Amino acid sequence: MAEQAARRTPILAPSAARPEAAISIAPMVPAARFALRLPEAAAKAIGSAAGFRLDMAINRSAAARDGRLAARLGPDEWLLHGPETASEAIARDVEAALAGRHFALVDIGHRNVAIAVAGAHARAVINGGCPLDLDDDAFPPGSATRTLLGKAEIVLLRPDEAPVFRIECWRSFAPYVLGLLEEVGREFAGA
Amino acid sequence: MAQPCRLPAGGRIDRAKPLRLRFNGRDIEAYAGDSVAAALLANGVRLVGRSFKYHRPRGILSHGSDEPNALLQVDRGPGRIDPNNRATVVEAADGIAVSSQNHWPSLEHDLGAVNDLLSPVLPAGFYYKTFMWPQSFWQRVYEPKIRAAAGLGVAPHEADADRYVHRHAHCAVLVVGGGPAGLAAALAASDDGARVILADEQPEFGGTLLHDLHATIDGAPAGDWRAQALATLAARANVTLLPRTTAFGYYNHNHIALVERVGDHRARQDDRRPRERLWQVRARQVVLATGAHERPLVFADNDRPGIMLAESVRVFINRYAVAPGRRIVFATSGASAYAAAADAKAAGLDVTLVDIRAEAECGPGPAMLRARGIDVLPAHTIVGSTGRKAVTGLIVAPVDANGIVGPRRTLACDGVGMSGGWTPAVHLFSQSRGKLRYDDAIDAFVPGTPAQAERSAGAARGIYDLAACLADGWAAGGGAARDFAATPSPTGFRPVRALPTDADAKRVKAFVDFQNDVTAKDIALAVREGFESVEHVKRYTTTGMATDQGKTSNMAALGLVAEILDRPVPQVGTTTFRPPYTPVTFGTIVGSARGALFDPIRVAPLHDWAAAHGARFENVGLWRRAWHFPRPGEDMHAAVRRECRAVRESVGIFDASTLGKIEVVGRDAAEFLHRIYINAWLKLEPGRCRYGVMLKEDGFIFDDGVVARMAPDRFHVTTTTGGAARVLAHMEDYLQTEWPDLEVFLTSVSEQWAVIALQGPRARDVLAPLVEGIDLAAASFPHMAVRTGTICGVPTRLFRVSFTGELGYEINVPADYARAVWEALWARGQEFGITPYGTEAMHVLRAERGFIIVGQETDGTVTPDDVGLGGMIARAKADFVGKRSLARPDMLKPDRKQLVGLLADAPDLVLEEGAQIVADPHQPIPMTMLGHVTSSYWSDACGRAIALALVSGGRARMGQTLHVTTPTGFAPARVAAPVFFDPKGERVHG
Amino acid sequence: MLLVTCPHCGARPEIEFRYGGEAHIARPADPSALDDRQWAEFLYFRSNPKGVYAERWNHAHGCGRWFNALRDTASDAFLATYPAGQQRPDLGGGR
């Protein structure tokens, strides 16, 4: 007896970002996500896999077609991103592209939760818990790195020119991360 | 009359914005721009506190953060009470109530003042000498009494109602101090677009320019230069201006901590705005333009209210339009007080100036003052003061070149401005580990070799002339060398320690450190008793300690020690200044980390369902786990019994999502696990699970869990809830640093997979209708097997495992689907009486079967053999992490503590976990401890209480009766095998 | 708070890192060949100098890599950081 596929219950209810606001802190909709591990030399040799660029500098990301994105978080580690519906296709394509190599592709689509932080005070709010320099010179568009926000580990991305930051964290840390951002952001809310 | 001491004109206050505050219950009128100190003085309030040790009446000494006396409790409403605020830095705000501290029953009539009369028996080191015996009295009697008598304010009882936040920031140049040098430094540093942060502890930038009314810079009034500089800085997008911000800590690698006072100066608290903000700044370059502190003069009764620092008198007059007195005597050993005297005279006050120096030493100052009609007495010393709660006169006497003191005379006055010269504020430089250098020409320690990328500028390094300060700041900010034209500043002073006196120095109180109530004779006593190192003198007398950190007292204390020892000051050395530069509230340090944000509260995907079904939760590390599910009227005991019964008799459902999970992928995955775990992994077939135990290199159990082989090159490892992060870190460490040749990648999937444990004889019946693609028949899906398929249409890794001893499954599903799958199982299980159970029932069920819990049966000193798992060790393996340590002689001793069962003679007695175990309760104390109880529960399945214990040589003691401590004595208990139910483990195969 | 230069990520704040004690102490290839004393020295004995110390750091909340650093334990100055597996750099000066 096959029941209808079970529905998702995300830990944070998604909401729409308002980049024009002084501060906007908005949980994002579920997405396809994979942790890709591949030896540094292999990444250099093949350059890309299934449309995901892999040979960028560490702590940089690159957008790919169809809303996909690869972020290099370490010498042999990438976070692959795409629309939720693309999950199976991404897995299939990457497996195929890397067949025969030493690699690991692990689905983390339910492990991670993303929150978009935008608005004029986005940096100030993130720097309320994150110790990194988020100035354009230090964290230019396309930056992506694992770091900390308060007592939670996060991955911080700035996918493009827009001053919109994406914070990814593990599912169970999401209420804390959202709570901390909102607490720090109160000062700017409605300002 | 309101504000009797307010001058009719002048000052930077806003007379159009009157406000009202309260001091010790009395209304005080003030203006926007006043400090509380200025407001009090404007209203004629002189007496603001009692001293720390002697409870002497004290007034306001200074105008800034170096104030040692005027420590007030500030009440901004419920939950907003803050002790130990300096009246000189708290801004007057409408509606605040301030009160003095350290007195009882009132400021005017303080019984503690008897300490002043008892002072002959309260010398330096008094505490150490007196309160030594008996030792137990220290904690119970002496310390509380001393704290009560000498306390600085009262800690508030209510939770802090304010909000505090943190902010990390980076910059090319951080300039600390916004006086002339700091402004020049910030201008130079920000000129080319580099990020600059300029912080000043005061509400307004400008430092001395705020009260120096006559100076000019580059031909313009200094005030105009200041306004222009600030406008330039404010217009630069690369400059962050932080007024009301104190840099209090200078740490490694140019990491500076600052506190910004965001809210206190506002009349009304906006709930959105934090009260204070902690800035943590990482700067490529730091410029310390922190200025200098004026030194008090050390003479008898130099602490009477109304006696203040000369420059502070000038600040109160020029900046706040407050007359600290109508007849003011300035007493000085240096030039700067002459400007203060001239300004006081210009404000219409009656002024006299006394200078310790001979006329010939005084330069043009005396003539300048006499031309303004001010009486100047050179070559005079101060030998005392008159008055009690306010100064009424200064006792002076001529002193000749040999120090011979002539006849006394009393100069009637109601205010004194004293100046013993200046001390650069090198606190932050010293915190940065920079080496101080003594500059004989200015009798001060100045920054020597920096230890970090730091430059000091202006008065902070002993440059007191305005033009020189500006040029020095400009250069420190990285500007190309340039000159500034400015009015020459009168500088220079004669270093004096205790002033010459005709009195017996042993009989007078001449204060060196006002906050810690340390007198010149205390320092002399310390040296006489053999404390020659200044660090020892500091500790013995407490001079320069606590919140004050020696701002006004440091050089006087050092100089006195040097003088008594007849050594040059640099040979005496200086003390180390420690953070914080000024006190910092706990709120600022804590920031947002309070309440729900104190720590992350990690909740599993089924938390909300559990909460809705009446679960009580327990904290497991950062996780909040369902502990048990009491029904109305049930206590915990009843709920746990019912939950256990359901699992043993029908089916229970449990959220095991917090288990750590690691995906181990790669050609060498099996080999890697083979090296990490004590047991064998190479031959485990895909689709099968195995229980594994891992050690640290020291041979002790580190973690355990079930590992499933999903494919030849892919394993799904589970860890304990608490061990998830450290096991992954441990594995990564070995993989990266010891075995980089292994082709293995590790990925945490702890939160990708929710885990629903379905346990009990009816588990299969509940599960079967919801699963597709997996044959659940016992023959094809046996115990310790894993299958992939779908449940409720979503992918699952289905484990047939059991931590309860019953037929059971652990259903792994992607976390966001867990709620839907759980609810489907819940609905399906109703006909079997499916029962949610919590961690407590889980603990009981596994204990009945003798399964260990890492961290409960183990404590970092327990080997596999100790807990009866020695048989798991793959003897054929040449090596695994920890194997070599298991061969150490200590690991093989027969008297090691071993896991056993314990059955109390009284079957209803649930022994206490952690209780100690002895063989003979009548042996003499100290007894020989044999071990302790690790787990203990009531077991419904066994019809009695059961316990697990680690007991020395336990396996050889089967059947023996031992004795276990209880709250009232000892209870006899029999040693048994550590399995109490289904000893052959047959039920899991059901 | 120290500023630690990860060989992969550059200068990062200390709180992102995990400390791992002395570097260049390789796990013996055959631990069973060591006597108890030698094994104890491998497990527990460290040089702990005042001065330059080669030590292990892990960029735990960053790229996740273990690497080595030369740090002056008296001044906290980092003289070099380098990936795990590389030789200790020769800084000269005959230390």
Ligand SMILES: [Zn+2]
């Ligand atoms: Zn890194």
